[in-house]
Amino acid sequence: MQASHVFHRQLLQDMPVAVSGQGITLTDSQGKTYLDASGGAAVSCLGHGHPDVIAAMHRQLDQLAYAHTSFFTTAVAEELADTLIDTAPAGMSNVYFVSGGSEAVEAALKMARQYFVEIGQPQREHFIARRQSYHGNTLGALAVGGNAWRREQFKPLLIEVEHVSPCYEYRDRRADETAEQYGQRLVAELEATIERLGGDKVIAFVAETVGGATAGVLTPVPGYFKGVRELCDRHGILLILDEVMCGMGRTGTLHACEQEGVVPDLMTIAKGLGGGYQPIGAVLAQSRIVETFRQGSGLFQHGHTYLGHAVACAAALAVQRVIQRDGLLAQVRERGAQLQALFQEAFGDHPHVGDVRGRGLFWGIELVADRASKQWFDPALKLHARIKRAAMAEGLMCYPAGGSVDGRCGDHILLAPPFVSTPDELAQIVQRLRRAIDKTLAGVPTLATA
Numbered sequence: 001m002q003a004s005h006v007f008h009r010q011l012l013q014d015m016p017v018a019v020s021g022q023g024i025t026l027t028d029s030q031g032k033t034y035l036d037a038s039g040g041a042a043v044s045c046l047g048h049g050h051p052d053v054i055a056a057m058h059r060q061l062d063q064l065a066y067a068h069t070s071f072f073t074t075a076v077a078e079e080l081a082d083t084l085i086d087t088a089p090a091g092m093s094n095v096y097f098v099s100g101g102s103e104a105v106e107a108a109l110k111m112a113r114q115y116f117v118e119i120g121q122p123q124r125e126h127f128i129a130r131r132q133s134y135h136g137n138t139l140g141a142l143a144v145g146g147n148a149w150r151r152e153q154f155k156p157l158l159i160e161v162e163h164v165s166p167c168y169e170y171r172d173r174r175a176d177e178t179a180e181q182y183g184q185r186l187v188a189e190l191e192a193t194i195e196r197l198g199g200d201k202v203i204a205f206v207a208e209t210v211g212g213a214t215a216g217v218l219t220p221v222p223g224y225f226k227g228v229r230e231l232c233d234r235h236g237i238l239l240i241l242d243e244v245m246c247g248m249g250r251t252g253t254l255h256a257c258e259q260e261g262v263v264p265d266l267m268t269i270a271k272g273l274g275g276g277y278q279p280i281g282a283v284l285a286q287s288r289i290v291e292t293f294r295q296g297s298g299l300f301q302h303g304h305t306y307l308g309h310a311v312a313c314a315a316a317l318a319v320q321r322v323i324q325r326d327g328l329l330a331q332v333r334e335r336g337a338q339l340q341a342l343f344q345e346a347f348g349d350h351p352h353v354g355d356v357r358g359r360g361l362f363w364g365i366e367l368v369a370d371r372a373s374k375q376w377f378d379p380a381l382k383l384h385a386r387i388k389r390a391a392m393a394e395g396l397m398c399y400p401a402g403g404s405v406d407g408r409c410g411d412h413i414l415l416a417p418p419f420v421s422t423p424d425e426l427a428q429i430v431q432r433l434r435r436a437i438d439k440t441l442a443g444v445p446t447l448a449t450a
Contacts, residue, residue: 016392021048024418024425026397034392037429038399041213042245042362042416043276045328046319050420053277053318060314069307077308080317084284087254089263093287096300097280097308101244101270102136104281105206108266109140110302112204112238115289118296121236126197127159128190129206132166132215132407135242144206147214148407162197164190166211167220170355170366171374171405183224191231199235204265207239209256210246210359215404216412217357217364225260238265244281245362248272249323249419252333252360259359265289275319278312328419336360338423339415342430352441361421365413366404367437376410379403381444384411390436398433413437 008015017029024047026034036044046053060076067074081095096111098104109127116124129135131146142151143158146166151158165172165186173182194202205228211218232239241264246256250272253259257267266289270281293300306312323329336359347353347365354368367387369377377383384400391398404410417429 023047023049024421032395034395034397035425035429035432036397037415037417037433038397039271039416039418040276040397041271041399042250042414043271045249045272045419046275046322047418047420048276050275050277050319050322052322053275053315056314056318057277057311060311064310066306066310068305069303074308074310074313076310076313076317080313080320083317083320084282088284089255089257089267091263091286091288092267092284094285094290096283096285097313098270098282098304099279099306099309099312100281101242101268102138102141103304104244104268104270104283105136105141105144105242106138107302108240108268108283109144109204109206111266111283111285111289111300112240114297114301115238115292116203118292121200124201124203126162126202127204127206128162128164128193128197128202130166130208131163132168132211132218132404133206133208133242134212134214135206135208136244145214147403149403162193164193166215166218167224168211168215168218169221170357173221179221180223183221183227186224187227187231190228194231194235194237199237202235202237204238204240205232206242208242208244208246209260210251210362212245213399213401213414215364215410216366216401216414217362219357219359220260225257225262229262232265240264240266240268242268244268244270245416248320249329249332250360250362250416251358252329252336254329256359273319274312274316277315277319278309279306280309280312280316323419332360332419335417335419335421335423335426336362339363339417339426339430342427346430346434350437352437358415361415361417361419363415365415367411367413376405377444379409383440383444384413386440386444387411387413387436390440391433394432394436396429396432396436398436 018026019029020027024036026036084095127144129144133146135141135145143161146163241257243256247269265286267284274280343356352367354374355366357364369375384402387400399414402411404412
């Protein structure tokens with residue numbers, strides 16, 4: 001194979017060349033097909049090659065591909081914003097378009113800081129976030145993120161951010177606690193952190209509503225986010241919810257926070273917004289924040305070249321229309337229940353599956369060397385990487401990762417199949433995953449080291 005001039009993120013392996021995609025299947029240049037059980041990285045909510053989305057992109061290209069937002073708005077950007085606000089959490093009034101999740105988080109952080117400058121509280125300078133979280137790879141997003149491995153070598157470049165415990169019920173809830181009591185303990189930890197920093201010094205608390213790839217789909221316990229919301233309100237702190245991965249229908253409601261009964265001040269979305277057909281992300285902002293800017297400086301001191309790109313907006317608008325027209329949120333809930341049953345059948349008594357957790361079509365499987373003690377595998381085994389290779393050999397794309405527990409130890413697999421997956425395709429996904437896991441474990445020692 002000719003040496004690639006692409007600066008790939010993995011430089012020590014040859015990547016297969018994807019040449020076509022249809023439905024939940026991708027095909028490489030050798031003719032091998034793969035079931036896309038992770039939607040790439042929880043992106044491809046409508047699968048590949050959806051005719052309605054492709055047609056919408058063609059129509060937009062015939063009219064206008066690009067107009068810089070310092071000169072123009074476009075009809076398609078305005079229409080997409082209207083659609084998103086019509087279905088947004090209460091009080092959201094405006095949408096700030098970007099090109100992806102990291103950009104959305106970066107914009108939200110700056111928006112939050114500028115808001116307090118505009119209202120005469122420039123002393124607010126701290127962000128609080130959670131360990132074992134992921135918010136993006138730009139420097140601001142990486143700083144609030146709690147993915148230890150991704151942060152490590154770039155620490156000297158990152159702003160200081162306070163990190164509190166994640167909502168990681170499988171490992172951190174004590175035997176003498178109910179789920180609600182565990183959530184209250186986490187809120188108390190956040191409160192103590194706010195009081196230590198000074199309630200009038202904190203800008204925002206940043207959290208994924210449902211945790212993503214760093215720890216493998218951490219679902220919040222009942223009452224946790226309501227406690228967080230009340231605490232933020234008490235101190236005038238903004239709540240920024242990152243729904244880049246878990247939002248836009250992935251968990252069975254358009255926004256994951258709907259299931260928690262809370263409304264954020266700023267919310268980031270991406271991935272399922274455009275379904276991978278074009279790069280797009282956005283920040284949804286509460287009206288009081290937007291009006292503060294409007295009546296103050298009159299601008300948001302931030303921007304990128306491809307904000308509100310017309311073709312990206314056309315693709316995202318088409319994706320959202322298909323989701324609504326075809327009743328796919330209800331289908332996500334139905335397919336999610338089917339997938340959960342398949343997981344129970346395949347892994348319910350598996351000696352090396354410690355936890356299966358998720359909502360809708362967003363699931364994480366945590367692997368353990370010993371189920372009773374929850375002991376993880378020796379990280380030197382790089383079990384997650386081995387499983388990814390085995391899954392690809394089975395014609396299955398999944399999203400394994402290491403460092404689930406603390407950034408170094410622990411292995412999990414994330415699954416986020418397209419909303420259009422059929423019951424038969426879900427069954428094939430679970431069957432192939434079981435084979436990949438069992439073949440991998442047959443070839444490695446099961447005795448873990450602490």
